[in-house]
Amino acid sequence: MGSFAQVFINGILLGSMYGIAAAGLSLIFGTMRIIFIAQGTMIVFFAYVVYWCFQKAGIDPYLSLFIAVPLAFAVGLGMFYLVFRKAAALEDKNVSLLIAVGLMYLVENLMLKVWSANPRGLKLDIQGVVIAGWGLRISVVRLILLGIALVSALVVSLFLKRTRLGTAVRAASEDMEATTLQGINSVWVCAVSFAIGIALAGAAGVGMATVYSFDYKFGFTFALKALVALALGGIGNVFGALAGGLILGVIEQLASYYIGMNWIEAVSYGVFLLVLAFLPQGLFGKRGLIKKV
Amino acid sequence: MANLLLEVNELSVSYGDVRALTDVSIAVDDGAIVALVGSNGAGKSTLLKAIAGLLHPSSGQMFFMGESIDGLSTKHRVDRGIVLVPEGRRLFQTLTVRENLKLGAYLPRARASYDESLERVFALFPVLKERANGKAGLLSGGEQQMLAIGRAVMAHPKLVMVDEASLGLSPLLSAAIFELIVALNQQGTTVLLVEQNIHMALKICSTAYVMKTGSVVLSGTGQELLASEDVRKAYIGERGGRR
Numbered sequence: 001m002g003s004f005a006q007v008f009i010n011g012i013l014l015g016s017m018y019g020i021a022a023a024g025l026s027l028i029f030g031t032m033r034i035i036f037i038a039q040g041t042m043i044v045f046f047a048y049v050v051y052w053c054f055q056k057a058g059i060d061p062y063l064s065l066f067i068a069v070p071l072a073f074a075v076g077l078g079m080f081y082l083v084f085r086k087a088a089a090l091e092d093k094n095v096s097l098l099i100a101v102g103l104m105y106l107v108e109n110l111m112l113k114v115w116s117a118n119p120r121g122l123k124l125d126i127q128g129v130v131i132a133g134w135g136l137r138i139s140v141v142r143l144i145l146l147g148i149a150l151v152s153a154l155v156v157s158l159f160l161k162r163t164r165l166g167t168a169v170r171a172a173s174e175d176m177e178a179t180t181l182q183g184i185n186s187v188w189v190c191a192v193s194f195a196i197g198i199a200l201a202g203a204a205g206v207g208m209a210t211v212y213s214f215d216y217k218f219g220f221t222f223a224l225k226a227l228v229a230l231a232l233g234g235i236g237n238v239f240g241a242l243a244g245g246l247i248l249g250v251i252e253q254l255a256s257y258y259i260g261m262n263w264i265e266a267v268s269y270g271v272f273l274l275v276l277a278f279l280p281q282g283l284f285g286k287r288g289l290i291k292k293v
Numbered sequence: 294m295a296n297l298l299l300e301v302n303e304l305s306v307s308y309g310d311v312r313a314l315t316d317v318s319i320a321v322d323d324g325a326i327v328a329l330v331g332s333n334g335a336g337k338s339t340l341l342k343a344i345a346g347l348l349h350p351s352s353g354q355m356f357f358m359g360e361s362i363d364g365l366s367t368k369h370r371v372d373r374g375i376v377l378v379p380e381g382r383r384l385f386q387t388l389t390v391r392e393n394l395k396l397g398a399y400l401p402r403a404r405a406s407y408d409e410s411l412e413r414v415f416a417l418f419p420v421l422k423e424r425a426n427g428k429a430g431l432l433s434g435g436e437q438q439m440l441a442i443g444r445a446v447m448a449h450p451k452l453v454m455v456d457e458a459s460l461g462l463s464p465l466l467s468a469a470i471f472e473l474i475v476a477l478n479q480q481g482t483t484v485l486l487v488e489q490n491i492h493m494a495l496k497i498c499s500t501a502y503v504m505k506t507g508s509v510v511l512s513g514t515g516q517e518l519l520a521s522e523d524v525r526k527a528y529i530g531e532r533g534g535r536r
Contacts, residue, residue: 164395164399167388167392167395167396168396168399170385170387170388170392171385171388171392171396174385174386174387174388175383175385177347177379177383178379178383178384178385179385179396180347180367180368181345181347181367181371181376181377181379181383182371182396182397182399182444182448183367183368183371183372183376183399183400183403183448184368184396184399185366185368236387
C-alpha cells in the first residue's frame with residue numbers, strides 16, 4: 001500500500017509538468033483554435049534562459065521566475081504580432097498550425113546552435129532534499145514544481161474569471177466575431193491569451209530547469225504529453241487541463257510500476273486515443289452546454 | 294424634417310467573385326425604425342455587416358451623423374454608437390447573463406454609463422435581472438433574444454441594428470420582442486431592422502426598403518408597402534392570406 005501511495009505521489013509530481021504545459025495549450029487553443037505544438041519547445045527555451053541566468057549571473061532559479069515569466073509574456077506578444085497575426089484571422093487554421101510547427105523547429109535549431117546538443121541541468125543543493133515520512137519520499141524540487149503549476153493555474157483562472165480582459169478572452173474563445181461586435185479589439189485579446197500561454201511556458205521552464213536535465217529536443221515529447229493531458233482534461237478550462245496533466249502522470253507511473261517501464265508511452269497514447277474516441281469532451285468537459293452551442 | 298443619422302450611398306460588397314450588394318443606398322432618420330425586408334439571399338444581413346464594419350465594401354460611402362465612417366474598424370463604429378445584434382443572437386453561452394451585458398459595455402464611453410445602462414436593460418427585460426448570474430446558454434430562445442438586444446443597449450448606442458430578431462421564436466414571443474424593440478425606440482434609440490416576418494416589420498417601421506438579389510428595389514413608408522399589391526404578392530403572399 002505504501003508503494004502505491006508513493007507511485008501515486010510520483011505520478012502527481014510528474015504530471016504537474018504535463019499539467020502546466022497543457023494549461024498553456026488550452027489557453028492558446030481557446031482563441032487561436034490550434035494545438036500550439038511548439039509549447040514544449042518554448043518550455044525548454046525558458047529552461048535554458050533560467051539555466052543561463054544561473055550560470056552567467058548567479059541568479060537563483062526560483063527568483064528567475066520573475067524574469068522568465070514577464071520575458072515569456074513579452075516574447076509571446078512579439079511572436080503573435082510578428083508571425084501569427086495574419087494567419088490567426090484566416091478561416092483555415094492549418095496555416096497557424098504550420099507556423100507553430102515551423103516555430104518549433106526554428107527554436108529547436110537556434111537552441112542547438114547556442115547551447116549545443118549536450119544535455120544541460122542545474123546542480124543545486126536543494127535537488128538532494130527529500131521530505132520523508134510514513135514510508136514516503138518526496139523530492140522538494142518536484143514539490144515546488146507542483147506548487148508553481150497550481151499557483152500559475154490559479155492566477156490564470158482568476159484573470160479569466162475576474163477581469164474585464166479575461167472575460168473578453170473567454171468570450172473570444174467562444175465566438176470571435178461576436179466579440180468584435182462588442183467593440184472589443186479581438187486581435188489584442190488573441191495576442192494577450194497567446195502571450196499568457198507562453199508566460200505559462202516561462203513558469204514551466206523554471207520547473208524544467210530545476211528538476212530535469214534537458215536538451216534542445218526535449219520539448220516535443222512534453223508538447224505531445226500536454227496534448228494527451230488536454231484530451232483528458234477537456235479544452236476551455238485551465239484547472240481541467242492541469243488536472244488532466246496530473247491524471248496522466250499518475251497513469252504513467254502506475255503503468256510503469258505495475259506493467260513495466262517500457263510501457264509508459266504505449267499506455268499514454270492508448271489512453272489518448274480511448275479518451276478522444278469515447279469521451280471527446282474530456283473528463284471534465286461540460287457536455288450539456290457544449291452540445292447546446 | 295428629422296435629422297439623418299445614417300446614410301448609405303451606392304454601397305457594393307463582394308464575397309470573392311460573388312457580388313452580394315450592388316449600389317445600395319438607404320437613409321435612416323434619427324429616432325426612426327427602418328426595416329429592410331426581402332427574401333433570403335437578398336443581401337440584408339450583408340448590408341448590416343457592412344455598416345457594422347465586419348465586411349469591407351468594394352465601393353460606396355457610409356455617413357453616420359454626417360461624418361464618413363468608411364474604413365473605420367468595428368470597434369470605432371461601436372464607439373460612435375453603431376451596434377449590431379447579429380442573426381442567431383451569438384451570445385456567449387458559457388458566460389453569465391451579467392458577463393454578457395458587461396462585455397456589451399466594454400468600451401470606455403459605454404463603461405462610463407454602465408450602471409445606468411444596466412438599469413435600463415433590466416427595466417426593459419426584467420427576466421434578465423432574475424437570471425443575471427445564470428449562464429446565457431441556459432436561457433430560453435426569447436430570453437436569449439432579449440439578452441442579445443440588452444447587450445447591444447449596454448453599448449449606449451445611437452443606432453441598433455437587429456438582424457432577424459424573431460427567427461425561431463413563436464408568434465407570441467415574436468410579438469413581445471417587437472413590442473420591446475418599439476419600447477427601445479421610444480426611449481430615443483434608432484433601430485434598423487432586418488426581418489423575415491415582413492408583415493410585423495412593416496407595421497412598426499416608419500420607412501422600409503425592399504431588397505432583392507443585392508439591390509434595393511422598392512422603398513416607402515411601412516404603411517405604403519403594406520398596402521402595395523406587389524409587396525403583398527411577392528413577400529407576404531401566403532402568410533398574409535392565411536391571416
